[in-house]
Amino acid sequence: TIYVGYSAGGATDTAARIVTNQVNKYLEQPVIVNNKPGGGSAVAADFVAKAKPDGYTLFNATITTVIQTVINPNNPFKINDFTPIVGLYNMPLVIVVKGDSKFNTIEDLIDFAKKNPNKLNMGTPGVNSVHHFGLELFKKEAGIEVNHIPFQGDAPGVVGVMGGHVDVAFLGLVAVAEHIKGGTMKGLVMTTSKRVPQFLNLPTMAEKGFSKTGNIFSWGGILAPARLPEAILEKLSAAYQKAATSPEVVGQLEKVGFTATYMNAKDFNDYVKDEHKRLMDIAQSANMIKK
Numbered sequence: 001t002i003y004v005g006y007s008a009g010g011a012t013d014t015a016a017r018i019v020t021n022q023v024n025k026y027l028e029q030p031v032i033v034n035n036k037p038g039g040g041s042a043v044a045a046d047f048v049a050k051a052k053p054d055g056y057t058l059f060n061a062t063i064t065t066v067i068q069t070v071i072n073p074n075n076p077f078k079i080n081d082f083t084p085i086v087g088l089y090n091m092p093l094v095i096v097v098k099g100d101s102k103f104n105t106i107e108d109l110i111d112f113a114k115k116n117p118n119k120l121n122m123g124t125p126g127v128n129s130v131h132h133f134g135l136e137l138f139k140k141e142a143g144i145e146v147n148h149i150p151f152q153g154d155a156p157g158v159v160g161v162m163g164g165h166v167d168v169a170f171l172g173l174v175a176v177a178e179h180i181k182g183g184t185m186k187g188l189v190m191t192t193s194k195r196v197p198q199f200l201n202l203p204t205m206a207e208k209g210f211s212k213t214g215n216i217f218s219w220g221g222i223l224a225p226a227r228l229p230e231a232i233l234e235k236l237s238a239a240y241q242k243a244a245t246s247p248e249v250v251g252q253l254e255k256v257g258f259t260a261t262y263m264n265a266k267d268f269n270d271y272v273k274d275e276h277k278r279l280m281d282i283a284q285s286a287n288m289i290k291k
Contacts, residue, residue: 005041026239087263123169174257
């Protein structure tokens with residue numbers, strides 16, 4: 001069973017099901033997706049961290065899993081409570097405004113914010129979300145001050161932009177893709193190093209000179225409990241490699257706004273540790289760690 005820390009139908013759930021449908025072709029026993037929402041995915045993460053390391057209980061982790069171990073010193077699980085199996089995908093974040101906004105470029109927005117400190121209301125899907133980390137980095141790199149308006153998820157953030165409750169928002173590409181295509185929202189810039197195929201006219205943070213903000217995005221991968229036997233790790237890794245690199249999975253992920261980024265167990269393990277250090281640095285400089 002692979003546990004997803006969010007409800008069915010959301011971005012993480014969609015990605016988990018795309019990959020799981022394919023991985024089932026390579027494992028003798030079928031893998032099923034089980035939604036266990038709560039605590040911003042912490043309930044599912046903690047459940048898997050404390051499960052028996054037999055390969056039958058897995059967790060579809062995202063960057064949020066690492067963030068929780070960074071911001072809360074009393075978090076019930078630590079990053080070392082898991083065995084990374086595979087890195088699967090990235091999801092860029094986008095700075096968006098309403099379709100009829102006076103801001104047409106990220107330069108317009110920065111120019112206004114510099115002349116009017118703390119006048120801009122900038123939404124994110126929540127306090128301590130990856131988008132909040134992106135906002136803190138962006139403020140620093142652009143040299144601006146804005147009001148952070150946290151919503152309870154991407155969907156309320158979209159409503160906030162469309163209803164004019166915020167001037168601008170930092171949201172996930174999956175949540176805003178159709179609005180940008182339809183013209184009801186304008187994407188000003190995306191947090192990736194290179195442009196995304198479906199949105200070739202949308203510039204990247206890296207192009208605009210914001211290298212640190214350009215490197216913050218959501219990602220997903222599979223974790224098992226710590227102390228997973230090597231033989232089980234190898235078996236799961238092999239199945240996930242075939243699934244994650246298959247044209248079907250790559251195509252389906254890209255269609256909904258993810259970028260397939262296969263990483264083997266060792267590389268994903270290193271990546272998760274590096275992310276922990278990087279996010280800790282951001283959280284400390286922005287005073288985001290709970291006292």
